[in-house]
Amino acid sequence: MAATYWSTLPELPEAETIARSLRSAVSGRTIVTVAFLAKRVSQDDPARLAGRTIRTVVRHGKQVMLELDRGFVHVKLGMTGALLVNAVAGAYTRAVFDLDDGSRLSFDDIRQFGSLSLIDAPPATLGPDPLEIDAVAFAARLRARRGKLKPLLLNQSFLRGLGNIYVDEALFRAGLHPLAAAERLKPARAEGLHAAIAELLTDAIAHRGSSISDYVDAAGERGSFQNLHRVYGKEGQPCVNCGEHIRRIVVVQRGTHFCPHCQRR
DNA sequence: TGCCATGTTAATGC
DNA sequence: TGCATTAACATGGC
Numbered sequence: 001m002a003a004t005y006w007s008t009l010p011e012l013p014e015a016e017t018i019a020r021s022l023r024s025a026v027s028g029r030t031i032v033t034v035a036f037l038a039k040r041v042s043q044d045d046p047a048r049l050a051g052r053t054i055r056t057v058v059r060h061g062k063q064v065m066l067e068l069d070r071g072f073v074h075v076k077l078g079m080t081g082a083l084l085v086n087a088v089a090g091a092y093t094r095a096v097f098d099l100d101d102g103s104r105l106s107f108d109d110i111r112q113f114g115s116l117s118l119i120d121a122p123p124a125t126l127g128p129d130p131l132e133i134d135a136v137a138f139a140a141r142l143r144a145r146r147g148k149l150k151p152l153l154l155n156q157s158f159l160r161g162l163g164n165i166y167v168d169e170a171l172f173r174a175g176l177h178p179l180a181a182a183e184r185l186k187p188a189r190a191e192g193l194h195a196a197i198a199e200l201l202t203d204a205i206a207h208r209g210s211s212i213s214d215y216v217d218a219a220g221e222r223g224s225f226q227n228l229h230r231v232y233g234k235e236g237q238p239c240v241n242c243g244e245h246i247r248r249i250v251v252v253q254r255g256t257h258f259c260p261h262c263q264r265r
Numbered sequence: 266t267g268c269c270a271t272g273t274t275a276a277t278g279c
Numbered sequence: 280t281g282c283a284t285t286a287a288c289a290t291g292g293c
Contacts, residue, residue, distance in 0.1 A: 009271065040288095062272085079271045079289085111289045113272060147282065156273085164271070253285080255270075 010077040011062045012130070012161030013204035014223065018083055019059040022105070025085045026066070027056045029099040041094040041107065042116040049073070049097070049118065060122050061129065061160030071120050078113030126160040130197050133159075139190035142182050149185075149193075150178035150251045162197070165210060165232045168257045170197045172231045177265040178249075178256050203228070231257040 010018070030053045034046035053069045064083065066073035075083065080092075084106045089096065095107040095116055107116060133141075138159075145152055152158050153167045162170065171178050174196035176189065185193070204210065209223035230240050234257060235248035244261040 011272095076273085078273080080291095109289095110291070111271080113289070145281090151283085154272090252283085253271095 009079060009163065009165065009210070010081065011163035011166050011209075012059070012201055013166070013207075013225065014209035015059045015062045015064050015077065015161070016205050017209045017223065018077075019057045019064050022064070022083055022085065023057040025103070026054050026099065026105055029054050029101055029103070032098045032100055034098075035096045036094070036116075037089075037096065038094040038109075038112060040112055040115070041109070044116070044118045046095075054099075061126050061156060062163060065122060071118055072122065074117045074119045074123070075107065076113075076115045076117075078109060078111065078115070080110040081114030082108045084108055126156050127158045128160065130159050130161050130194075131201060133194075135191040135194040138194040139185075139187050142185060142190045142193070143187075145182045147182055148179045148251075149176055149182055150254075150256060152182050154252065154254070161201070164254045164256075165229070166197075166200060166204065168232045169229060170200050171263060172258060173200055175262055177263045178251055178258055180265055231259065233257065 030051065031049050034049045036042050036044075036046050052071075055067045055069060058065050058067055060074075062077070064075040064077065066075070075081070077083075086104055087093075087106055087108070089106065090108065092108045092110045093106050094109050094112070094114070097105040099105060107114070128137075128141075130138075141158070142152070145158065147155075149171060150167055153162050153170070154164065168178070170193065174189070174193040176185075176193060204223075204225040207223060207225035207228065210226040210229065211223040231246050234246040237246050238244070239246055239259040239262060242259065242261045244259055246257055247260050249256050249258075
């Protein structure tokens with residue numbers, strides 16, 4: 001069986017793609033043994049996972065959860081985490097799950113910002129899912145906050161699932177400046193942002209996410225949404241709407257891309 | 266060589 | 280309390 005790789009810089013669309021792909025591969029399988037190959041990948045005793053059955057795989061924000069007959073394996077992908085089925089172990093393989101049908105689920109992570117933990121229930125500390133919250137509730141939530149749009153949208157306790165790439169793309173689609181004040185947005189503009197986020201994420205999921213760098217799948221299982229980015233990584237290039245040059249600034253230590261003409265402050 | 270990219274958390278200050 | 284700011288973590292790529 002060929003190895004299948006999924007990557008990279010995982011945000012909601014990538015986590016959704018991983019969860020869907022894994023779901024068909026590991027649902028119903030019982031875990032035989034688990035090995036943690038790096039100290040920082042998990043604080044849990046891998047022996048506790050033996051004998052548990054994987055019911056299904058779900059996405060929670062930009063994270064992936066293996067739903068077990070008892071509890072969940074909470075997978076934080078970090079920056080470079082990847083869940084692989086039947087991959088050959090390499091230098092960056094941090095955890096290996098051997099399953100009862102002889103298949104193997106492994107967690108590879110170059111930079112080790114990812115982690116695995118055994119938990120009883122999905123974390124309650126995160127904000128609503130952007131594909132579940134409705135426009136009116138989103139607008140109300142936005143207006144109740146004082147921060148600027150970009151830092152707010154990156155904050156997982158405000159909304160779960162967006163990262164640097166999709167925040168920039170969503171703000172561009174909505175025609176909003178990354179430093180605009182959330183509390184001053186008119187309801188119609190806030191609802192427009194909600195719609196832009198939902199449309200963007202739906203498009204990105206349809207393209208199996210964005211693959212910027214890192215792993216390449218030998219079988220072609222790579223996201224293609226990076227080809228449809230409009231501002232992220234496009235500094236100096238003409239805006240697809242107006243031709244103005246895309247600008248890059250730094251906001252909360254993150255590269256931030258926008259069109260100075262289409263996204264007025 | 267040294268800096269960049271990134272998600273998350275923590276620390277500090279207002 | 281909430282918000283802004285900065286640093287830390289890891290490491291391949293440039």
